Amino acid sequence: MIVGVDYYPEHWPEDRWERDAELMEEAGIGLVRLAEFAWSKMEPEEGSFNFDWLDRAMEVLYSRGIEVVLGTPTAAPPAWIIEEDRSILPVDENGDREGFGARRHYCPNHPRYREHTRRIVKAMGERFGGDPRLVGWQLDNEFSGRCYCDYCKEAFQDWLKEKYGSLEELNEEWGTIFWSQEYGEWEEIPLPTTRARAHNPGLHLDYYRFSSDSWVDYQDLQLEALRPTLGDERVTHNFMFAGFTGIDYSELGEELDFLSWDNYPLISGEPRTERAAAAHDLARGLGGTGFWVMEEQSGPSGWNVVSATPRPGQIKLWSYQALARGADGIVFFRWRTCRVGTEQYWHGVLDHHGEPGRRYDEVKEFAREMEEVGKEITPDRVPVEVALIKDYETGWAFEIQPNSTELDYEEEGLAHYHGFHRLNVPLDVITPGEDFSDYGALIAPNLYLVNEELRKRLERFVRGGGTLILSYRSGVKESRNNKVVNQLLPGELRQLVGAHVEEYTTLGGSPWGEGKAGEGPAIEFLPHPLGSMSGRARVWADRLKLDRARPLALYRSGPWEGEPAASINEYGAGTVIYLGSGLPRNMHRGLAYWLKERMELSGAAETPAGVEAVWRGEGDEAVLYLLNHNAEEVTLSLQEDLKELKSGERREEITLSPYGVALFRR
Ligand code: GAL
Ligand code: ZN
Numbered sequence: 001m002i003v004g005v006d007y008y009p010e011h012w013p014e015d016r017w018e019r020d021a022e023l024m025e026e027a028g029i030g031l032v033r034l035a036e037f038a039w040s041k042m043e044p045e046e047g048s049f050n051f052d053w054l055d056r057a058m059e060v061l062y063s064r065g066i067e068v069v070l071g072t073p074t075a076a077p078p079a080w081i082i083e084e085d086r087s088i089l090p091v092d093e094n095g096d097r098e099g100f101g102a103r104r105h106y107c108p109n110h111p112r113y114r115e116h117t118r119r120i121v122k123a124m125g126e127r128f129g130g131d132p133r134l135v136g137w138q139l140d141n142e143f144s145g146r147c148y149c150d151y152c153k154e155a156f157q158d159w160l161k162e163k164y165g166s167l168e169e170l171n172e173e174w175g176t177i178f179w180s181q182e183y184g185e186w187e188e189i190p191l192p193t194t195r196a197r198a199h200n201p202g203l204h205l206d207y208y209r210f211s212s213d214s215w216v217d218y219q220d221l222q223l224e225a226l227r228p229t230l231g232d233e234r235v236t237h238n239f240m241f242a243g244f245t246g247i248d249y250s251e252l253g254e255e256l257d258f259l260s261w262d263n264y265p266l267i268s269g270e271p272r273t274e275r276a277a278a279a280h281d282l283a284r285g286l287g288g289t290g291f292w293v294m295e296e297q298s299g300p301s302g303w304n305v306v307s308a309t310p311r312p313g314q315i316k317l318w319s320y321q322a323l324a325r326g327a328d329g330i331v332f333f334r335w336r337t338c339r340v341g342t343e344q345y346w347h348g349v350l351d352h353h354g355e356p357g358r359r360y361d362e363v364k365e366f367a368r369e370m371e372e373v374g375k376e377i378t379p380d381r382v383p384v385e386v387a388l389i390k391d392y393e394t395g396w397a398f399e400i401q402p403n404s405t406e407l408d409y410e411e412e413g414l415a416h417y418h419g420f421h422r423l424n425v426p427l428d429v430i431t432p433g434e435d436f437s438d439y440g441a442l443i444a445p446n447l448y449l450v451n452e453e454l455r456k457r458l459e460r461f462v463r464g465g466g467t468l469i470l471s472y473r474s475g476v477k478e479s480r481n482n483k484v485v486n487q488l489l490p491g492e493l494r495q496l497v498g499a500h501v502e503e504y505t506t507l508g509g510s511p512w513g514e515g516k517a518g519e520g521p522a523i524e525f526l527p528h529p530l531g532s533m534s535g536r537a538r539v540w541a542d543r544l545k546l547d548r549a550r551p552l553a554l555y556r557s558g559p560w561e562g563e564p565a566a567s568i569n570e571y572g573a574g575t576v577i578y579l580g581s582g583l584p585r586n587m588h589r590g591l592a593y594w595l596k597e598r599m600e601l602s603g604a605a606e607t608p609a610g611v612e613a614v615w616r617g618e619g620d621e622a623v624l625y626l627l628n629h630n631a632e633e634v635t636l637s638l639q640e641d642l643k644e645l646k647s648g649e650r651r652e653e654i655t656l657s658p659y660g661v662a663l664f665r666r
Contacts (some may be wrong), residue, residue: 001280001323001328001329001370001374001375001378002031002328002329002331003028003030003031003329003330003331003367003370003374004028004029004030004032004033004069004329004330004331004332004347005029005031005032005298005331005333005334005348005349005363005480006032006294006295006332006333007020007024007032007033007034007061007205007332007334007335008034008037008038008334008335009034009037009053009054009057010035010041010053011324011336011339011341012336013067014056014210014482015055015153015520015644016311016354016516017057017060017582018058019354020288020336020354021061021063021064021066022064022067023062023356023360024061024064024066024335025064025065025066025324026051026364027349027356027360027364027367028044028364028367028370028371029063029066029075029363030067030367031066031067031068031069031070031135031329031331032061032066032067032068032332032335033057033068033069033070033071033138033294033557034055034057034058034068034069034070034071035073035124036070036071036072036073036075036138036140036647037071037072037075037076037103037141038054038073038111038128039052039073039076039077039078039120040063040072040076040078040079042054042118042123042124042462043078043119043123044078044080045080045081046080046119047119047184048583049123049127050225051123051124051358052090054425055127055128056135056587058173058528060133060207061133061203062133062386065122066125066133066597067133067134067350068133068135068660069133069134069135069136069137069138069236070124070125070134070136070137070138071122071137071138071139071141071559071629072120072137072138072140072222072226072231072269073120073130073195073321073446074102074106074116074117074119074120074121074139074140074222074508075103075141075142075405075511076103076141077105077106077116077579078100079100079115081113081116081301082100084112085110085112086106086167086499087107087110087112087149087150087151088106088107088110088112088113089105089106089107089146089517090104090105090107090147090148091107091147091152091324091542092105092148093146093148093150093192093193093194094193094194094195095148095193095195095244097337098359099563100591101204101627102342103141104142104144104145107147107149107151107152108143108147108214108215108217108218108357109147109149109151109155110149110151111153111497112152112501112525114218114221117218117221117225117297118221118225121222121225121226122225122226122229122294122632123187123524124226124440124448125225125226125228125229125230126229126424127246129226129228129229129230129231130230130231130233130565131148131231132231132407134231134233134497135232135233135234135460136176136234136235136236136257136258137230137231137233137234137236137318138236138237138294139219139226139235139236139237139256140222140237140259140541141236141238142239142240142244143215143218143237143247144215144240144244144246145209145217145246146207146245146246147211147214148191148192148193148212149241149640150527152191152210152211152214153190153191154328155210155214156189156206156207156210157186157187157189157362157487158429159210159213160186160189160206160210160514161186163206167183167184167185167186167196170181170183170189171199172483173202173480173481174200174202174203175200175202175481175483176200179205180265182309183314183475185483189203189317190203190572191207192204192207192417194443196322197518201400201401201482202429202481202482202483204400204482205393205400206424206482207443208246208393208396208399208400209396210249211246211394212247212251213251214249214395215246215252215457216247216248216252216254219237219252219255220255221616223235223358230503234257234258235256236256236257236258236259236260236292236294237252237256237260238260238262238295239252239253239259239261239262239283239579240261240262240487241258241261241278241282241283242264242272242275242279243410245392245395245399245410246396246398247392248393248431249282249392249431250286250287250392250431250433251436253286253287254437255440256287258290258291258292259283259286259287259291260283260291260292260293260294260331261279261283261291261292261293261294262281262293262294262295262333263276263293263295263296263297263318263322264295264297264309265297266297266299266300266307266310266314267301267307268307271310271314273318273412273489273612273629274414274417274418274421276318276321276322276415277414277421277612278414278421278491279324279325280321280322280325280326280327280415280431281325281388281417281426281427281635282428282429282512283325283326284325284326284382284388284428285387285428285429285431285434286430286431288326289324289328289380289381289382290326290327290328290380290446291327291328291329292327292328292329292330292332293319293322293327293332294329294331295331295332295333295334296318296319296322296330296331296332296333296610297315297318297332297333297350298310298313298315298332298334298347298349299337299346299347299348299349299359300332300346300347300349300438301346301347302346302347302646303342303343303344303345303346303534303665304345305345306345306347307649309347310359311387311625311631311658311659312358312362312658313362313657313658313659314659315332315359316362316365316366316369316659317368317407317627317628317629317659317660317661319366320594320625320637321625321627323377323611323625324612324616324625324627325616326382326616327378328361330376332349332363332364333346333348334346334348334349334350334370335349335350336348336350336351336352336354337351337352337611339373347359349363358480368424373645373663375493376623376645377616377625377663378616379466379616379617379618379623379643380617381614381617381618381619382426382614382617383425383426383602383614383615383618383622384427384428384439384616385426385428385439385440385441385599385601385602386420386425386426386427386428386439386441386442386595386599386601387427387430387434387436387441387442387443388413388417388420388428388429388430388442388443388444388445388533389429389431389440389443389444389445389447390413390417390429390430391431391432391444391447391448391449392431393449394409394446394448394449395409395410397448397449397477397600398446398448399459399531402507403473403506403540404507404508404539405508405509406508406509406540406541406582407446407508407539407540408538409445411476412427412446412471412582413445415445415582415583415585415588416443416445416469416588417429418585418588419585419589419590419591419592419593420592420596421589421612422589422592422609423592423593423596423603423606424603424604424606424607424611424613424614425592425595425596425601425603425614426603426614426615428445432444432447432454436461436466437460437461437464439466440460440465440466440467440599440601441466441467441468441595441599441601441665442461442466442467442469443459443468443469444468444470444474445471446471446472446473446474446479447470447471447474447475447493448473448474448475448476449477449478449479449482450474450475450477450478450479450491450492450493451478451480451492452492454492455492455496458493458496458659459495459571460570460655462496462572462573462574462575463572463573463574464572464573464576464633465569465572465573466572466574467573467575467576467577467595467598467599468575468576468577469576469577469579469595470490470496470497470576470577470579470580471502471576471578471579471580471581471582472491472540472541472542473540473584474490474491474541474578475487475489475490475492475494476489476490477507479565481629488500488501489501489504489542489640490578493572494547496569496571496576496660497549497567497576497578498543498546498548498549498567498569498570498571498576498592499544499546499547499548499549499564499567499569500545500547501542501543501544501545501580502541502543503542504542504543505541506539507519507520507537507539507540507541507582508539508540510560510624512541512547512559519536520536520537520538520539520541520558520582521535521536521537521541521556521557521558521559521560521561521564522535522536522537522555522556522557522558523536523537523553523554523555523556523557523565523581523583523587525552525553525554525587525590526551526553526554526564527550532585533587533590534587535583535586535587537555537565537580537581537582537583538581538582538583538584539580539582540581540582540597541555541558541560541565542565542581543560543563544563544565544567544578545578546564547571548569549567549568549576549578549634550567550568550569551564551566551567551658552564552566552567552568553566553579564580565579565580566578566580566581575655587649588658602615603615604624604632605638605639607626607636608630608634608636609630609633610628610629610630611626611627611629611630611634611656612625612626612627612629613625613626613627614627622650622665622666623645624638624642624663624664624665625661625662625663625664625666626656626662626663626664627661628656628657628658628659628660628661630658630659631658631659632662633651633655633657633658634656634657634658635654635655636653636654636656637653638654638664640652640653641666642664642666643663643665644662644664645663645664645665646662646663
């Protein structure tokens with residue numbers, strides 16, 4: 001178990017480093033991440049490297065037993081790089097070139113920037129690769145963004161050549177006959193900037209794919225420069241889940257040795273702990289157990305405006321939440337709140353003044369607990385029987401054409417997640433390329449893009465006894481080219497669903513049935529098997545015609561009153577549910593409950609709202625985490641006799657303090 005901090009020695013006078021290291025050691029910090037924005041200090045001018053300061057900082061830390069993850073600094077190219085060639089600055093979708101003054105101001109396809117990247121990464125590797133003080137490397141920082149510059153345009157045209165082979169094929173696949181867009185030369189193909197009003201959906205989606213590939217390729221460039229110099233260090237990149245959907249992380253993660261991500265549950269309002277849970281489950285789904293939180297919130301967040309400060313206990317609680325769901329490392333962002341720069345108010349473990357306070361004590365307490373039980377509470381596997389599919393490409397296709405003003409693919413996934421999370425049924429969040437044959441149930445909301453291969457894999461899954469939950473706007477598009485299918489919906493999935501869509505309506509903004517804008521018709525799960533449960537449809541409504549399937553829910557108002565709103569079909573040894581509309585939260589909980597009962601899903605006992613119960617590990621190793629996200633004390637029954645780790649007592653009931661955590665074994 002790693003407990004670390006993100007540390008920026010370059011922000012502080014060197015005579016402070018010793019004190020920092022001392023305080024870290026006292027707090028039980030065993031790792032720092034360094035240097036991921038320190039390019040101007042490491043290479044003040046081209047080819048003249050200054051790593052001595054970094055070496056000294058590492059020495060000060062290592063002499064106190066603190067190991068290092070080094071970051072490559074490419075998220076923050078210094079002014080001299082930009083001044084030499086301003087075309088490195090990325091161009092946004094309006095065609096405007098970004099300025100210098102923040103970070104992430106570069107195009108990943110820019111040849112000169114790629115040279116700069118190779119040089120700095122290689123130099124760092126040559127200086128520090130294999131250094132015994134190092135345990136890992138982080139490449140860049142939170143890759144993101146889409147660039148629309150001329151270099152990208154050229155690279156996109158090459159990418160298209162590779163994909164389609166000929167212009168004939170491309171014209172056919174994109175349907176460029178529409179509005180006279182047939183291309184006679186590759187060079188004529190534009191980027192989907194806002195300079196044209198509404199681009200061809202095939203071109204647009206391909207550009208998003210290309211853009212994602214560009215980041216994967218740019219990361220590969222760093223890996224190639226770094227790998228030859230490495231010893232035992234493991235390489236990662238810090239992913240970001242909230243709102244960062246532009247890169248297919250399953251591809252970005254492929255070449256990395258382990259996965260890490262940055263967790264900030266409290267930005268404004270209430271802490272977003274259910275989302276954090278889903279993000280942990282995605283990190284685990286992408287990379288397996290053993291991921292790290294490379295930046296874990298340790299104070300009030302904020303650049304210009306400050307969020308609430310984490311309540312006493314919450315920093316630990318969020319850290320335990322990560323461990324419960326498969327993390328093996330927690331690195332707190334950041335060690336000390338900076339006196340300068342954009343992030344002056346993004347608080348760390350220490351405040352600006354640098355003296356230990358309440359948050360320091362909490363981190364220290366966490367580190368001490370990890371010293372005692374860290375190993376024991378982080379077994380290798382998190383037992384999971386259900387997977388929720390998140391398809392990055394489908395997300396992009398909806399970004400381009402949301403279909404309904406109410407449709408947000410991320411949010412729909414989270415709505416499904418909510419039902420299971422609330423019942424403490426563990427889920428892996430995975431991408432469709434992942435092998436799903438070991439799961440008992442798959443939830444694939446809004447599976448918009450489907451190809452034959454995916455259809456076959458889903459069919460095999462269900463035929464073998466799996467339960468598949470699908471929903472509206474599935475099978476609408478051919479995935480290669482973003483064309484609408486030439487079939488009744490849900491297209492390729494119709495056989496599986498055993499029903500088809502007779503007609504549909506958006507519920508976004510237009511009144512439908514009830515006369516109130518944005519409000520859908522009433523729907524009701526039939527008494528059996530879900531137990532009667534009702535609510536209002538959201539986002540979209542399909543009017544279903546059943547081929548072989550039975551109705552699972554009916555419309556109870558509106559023009560389709562009495563007709564099926566959801567269906568259930570037996571297919572092979574398995575079952576397919578199709579939801580013709582977005583469901584309200586209570587119905588998502590109902591659906592999750594039904595699946596849990598029907599599949600006799602293991603998982604933790606049900607808990608009051610705001611309390612998570614998560615098992616990590618199997619058999620004798622299994623550890624139960626109880627996490628109270630409420631501001632109030634909660635008493636609950638464990639439903640079996642368990643041994644609490646802290647007290648060593650066996651109990652069937654426990655009282656959790658506000659934001660409290662308790663750990664148990666059988
Ligand atoms: C993260 C980023 C850090 C820091 C932090 C606070 O997303 O990786 O470098 O900026 O946010 O804003
Ligand atoms: Zn570019």
